Each structure stands twice: as C-alpha cells, then as structure tokens.
Amino acid sequence: MKILISNASSDPIYMQILTQIRQSILSGELVAGDSLPSIRQLAKDLQVSVITTKRVYEELEKEKLIDSVVGKGCFVSGINQDFIREQRMKRLEEKMLEIIRESKELSMTEQDVIQLFTMLSEEETSS
Template sequence: MKILISNASSDPIYIQIMNQIRQSILSGELVAGDSLPSIRQLAKDLQVSVITTKRVYEELEKEKLIDSVVGKGCFVSGANQDFIREQRMKRLEEKMLDIIRESKELSMTEQEVINHFTLLFEEENTP
C-alpha cells in the first residue's frame, strides 16, 4: 500500500491518508484480512503524528472498513462485504454522473451515450 501526501492539497493530511486507504480497500487492492501497518509504523513511514494516524484508523473503523484487534493490530474488515459493495456502487454512480454531465456539454443524446458505452463495453470484453 502506497500513500502519498500532498502539501499542495487543500485536504488535511488525515483526510488524504484516510481517502487513500479507503480507496485501496474499495478497489480490492486490500482485501478482507489484510493487515495494516501499526499506528506508530504508519506515522513513522509517512512522517506524520501518531495522533493523525490514530484518527485515520478510528474513522475507518467507524466506517466498518477496518477492524482493530487489541494486541494484534488493524485489519481490513471482512464482515461487511455488502457495505463495501455499496460504497463501490456509490463511487461508480458518481463517475457515471460525471459522464452524463460531460456528454451533455458535448450535446450528445442519451442514445449516443448508451451506444458509445456499449461499444466500449464490448471492446473491453473482447480477448
């Protein structure tokens, strides 16, 4: 798992870290049962405060994306696959809305968008 912190970003550091870990989980890069670095190790690796990484893990635990096991560490949650699927669907819908907005700017009809999407879908499924 690679996390990049941007000083140019308007987002606070903990949000940047949290979003990147969340994305790794939702994309399937991190799967149920995968262990995360300890709070202290992540803070050291990213050169941030332990308080920052503790807050990240607490927020991800509230979202039920990770589980904290006393004495063992933090792990990607396997108990809530429906929630993860729902979050991924939500992100997909946001991307689809972006496509709809952009297609309107290009004066494309709904059918043109569907036809174009169908073509791309078929190309993606061709070996």
C-alpha cells in the first residue's frame, strides 16, 4: 500500500490518507485479513503526527472497513462483499453527479454525455 501526501492539496493530510486507504480496500488492493501498519509506524513512514494516523484508523473503523485487535494491530475487516459493492456504488454515484454538474456547466445535453460515455467505453474496450 503506497500513500502519497500532497502539500499542494486543499484536503487535510488525514483526509488524503483516509481516502487512499479507503480506496485500496474498496478496490480490492487490500483484502479482508490484510494487516495495516501500526498507527505509530504509519505516522513514521508518512512523517505525520500519530494523532493524524490515529484519526484515520478511527474513521476507517467507524466505516467498518478495518478492525482493531488489541495487542495485534489493525486489519482489513471481513465485511461482506455486498457492503463493499454498496460503498463502491455510492462512490460511483458521487462521481456521476460530478459529471452531470460539469456537463451542465459546459451546456452539454444528456445525449452529448451519453455519446461521449459510449465513445470512451468503446475505446477502453478495444484497448
């Protein structure tokens, strides 16, 4: 798992870390049972405060994406695949809403967006 922190980003550091770990879990890069670095180790590796990494892990635990086991560390949760799919669908919907807003700003019609999607989909399939 590689985490990149950008000082130029408008997102706070904890949010950048949270987003990247969440994405690694939801994309399947990290699977149920995989261990995460300790809070202290992650803080050291990223050169951030332990408080920052603790906040990230607490948020991931609230989202039921990781489990903390006292004395053993943090692990990717054994959540079921339906939950992961639902979370990924939610993120896809957010991205689609962003596309809709952007296309309206560009005065694109729904048909224009569909044509662009179809063209890009065909290109992706053929490559």
